[in-house]
Amino acid sequence: xxxxxxxxxxxxxxxxxxxxxxxxxxxxxxxxxxxxxxxxxxxxxxxxxxxxxxxxxxxxxxxxxxxxxxxxxxxxxx
Numbered sequence: 579x580x581x582x583x584x585x586x587x588x589x590x591x592x593x594x595x596x597x598x599x600x601x602x603x604x605x606x607x608x609x610x611x612x613x614x615x616x617x618x619x620x621x622x623x624x625x626x627x628x629x630x631x632x633x634x635x636x637x638x639x640x641x642x643x644x645x646x647x648x649x650x651x652x653x654x655x656x
Contacts, residue, residue, distance in 0.1 A: 584623075587611045589636070608636075609643070616644045624648040 586598050587608040594607040615621040624647050625640065627633045633651040640649060 583626075585611055585615075589632075589639075609639075612640060612643045612645060616646075621645050621647050624650060627651040627653075 587606045589608045630653045
């Protein structure tokens with residue numbers, strides 16, 4: 579299985595335009611990318627949050643920005 583996400587995003591502006599190891603895609607600044615996807619009605623798919631420390635805050639921020647797609651968080655508890 580090959581991981582090939584459409585976007586890699588991070589809420590840390592210092593990571594913008596850097597690369598994630600093993601994937602030849604630049605990291606986008608999360609608030610800008612999510613806003614662009616929402617405004618272009620491209621937020622109907624899904625997002626996976628891989629941060630174990632901040633997934634709740636990230637999920638809240640996505641909803642506040644109007645994200646309509648699914649939100650997967652492996653660390654989420656019911």
